[in-house]
Amino acid sequence: MRILIDVMGLDKGLEVMIKSSLDALDQKDFTPIFVGPEDQIVQLIPPSLKNKVEIIKANDWIKNDESPVMAIRKKKDASMVRALYALKNGEADGMISAGSTGAILAGASLIVGRIKNIDRAAITLILPGFKGRTIMLDVGANVDISADLIGQFAQMGSSYAKVLLETDKPRVGLLNIGTEEGKGNDLCIRSYDLLKESDLNFIGNIEPYDLLSTDADVLVTDGFTGNIALKTLEGTTKTFGRVLKDITKRSFLAKVGVGLLSIEGKRTIKVLEIDKIGAAPLLGSKKPIFKAHGSSTGDQISAGIVQLIDFIEKDVIRDIEKSMGE
């Protein structure tokens, strides 16, 4: 298994991107192919791993404020562009990047290509939850879209769910501000009608209250709404973590309290490993591409790579191609 790692784009720097990629070797066996400035990468590989990794030189990178399409077309020596071409040319089985979302989407379309009958690729997320995992899409790629695209997302999500969640008839829900039919904005109302008429196992509208406790195996939404929900979820989680930290700093008793809690709570909290939501597949791309947040921690990058390898091992893309009539 060969994995391309775009070392540029992570807020914490390429040191963390490289170190956390190497940490993932503890969980999965693969060959990391680091793409970026060779001098810096070489210095960050421990001597014992020198023979285990490969490097593709790239002396430029794409920033978040650049025009995605222009950057992908013009910056031939950017790490993301080099990685995308290596992926397209079959030099690796998959790639991960924490760089510009717009650029990687543009690159997935322009360089790697989309699965037949899919108009746009979507960013997908595996939500943990009390009733099992939920595949949510789109969580950030496509804003201002049509109900037809929501239908494609539902189809791709269902294919993915069959493989990943091992369920025959994945339950598909629509993220909305009310459970009743007719609720929501124009896009929701049109999408509801379309999903109801489809051959998918549509279970209706799902409110964001239930993001972590939904019966849905697949939760579809547009990229703007999905990104709002995802970032609210993450922000709230972080805030709670900060509250706990703040309390324990001020009080020894509270520290003991958190200690006792964490000993006993590990199993339950495992269900809700929000921090382990490391990276998400671009569903619709012809080859496996995972996108991590720019603000990801090292643990999130490691987890993202493990998820990517799992995605490749289960050959999710072949399954989507079949379902889309290839």
Next chain:
Amino acid sequence: MRILIDVMGLDKGLEVMIKSSLDALDQKDFTPIFVGPEDQIVQLIPPSLKNKVEIIKANDWIKNDESPVMAIRKKKDASMVRALYALKNGEADGMISAGSTGAILAGASLIVGRIKNIDRAAITLILPGFKGRTIMLDVGANVDISADLIGQFAQMGSSYAKVLLETDKPRVGLLNIGTEEGKGNDLCIRSYDLLKESDLNFIGNIEPYDLLSTDADVLVTDGFTGNIALKTLEGTTKTFGRVLKDITKRSFLAKVGVGLLSIEGKRTIKVLEIDKIGAAPLLGSKKPIFKAHGSSTGDQISAGIVQLIDFIEKDVIRDIEKSMGE
């Protein structure tokens, strides 16, 4: 101070609506005017409070699945309609309802009327947070709107913030999926341009990560996006509560841990009293109207009534009228 309480529409029933309204008397002095089925209301008032409350008879109510405009027009004997007319006719200083959001918005427009130069009323929420409170709107009233309306929300929110948060130049943020200019959907991009050109103190895009730790005094968004963010926030909070409960049920040590934590954490957690987000004003209405969730707890209803009285005491509506050029 006279407050109309629509007793119908709360999931937990009118018993809880009435009891929690009476509980609010411990915090604020006011005359509750219960609007609904007289026989049932009478039975739920303790003898000692009989002289403290009033009742307006209403034998019907508006359900969530009814057409809001039709229901407001046709159901003259519905509790919400009777309350809205009593408010319009000056029989009370404000009203609260946990009934249909669509109906109360329609009623606010058709019966009570809007402030001059405001096209639509918005549902507002006071977000608690580490850096102080934030007035967020719209959190559920208006989906599929224009940038002009976002501009009006910003103006109303600023007026409210001057009074409620006692700040001269309220900082206005736009809820968006990225901080940079040019991010987001078409509505966000247009709204950004409009707010940048306005005389408001616009501080740019705010990501949902920062909902509980933003510098913004006012956070504007459309009602669909705002409702998604709000319900995600509430759902995540509830999930964490459930996790704690689940852990403490299984383990005595964990119970001791939570006990120690809650003794020491009270002050910090007070900042984040999400459960105390009881109800929200319909900003833009000519008279004070607060809308509570149908799924509210008794504590949330009590807190909502206290917030409503505060809103009336601080004469927020007069301030908005002035700012809108009345």
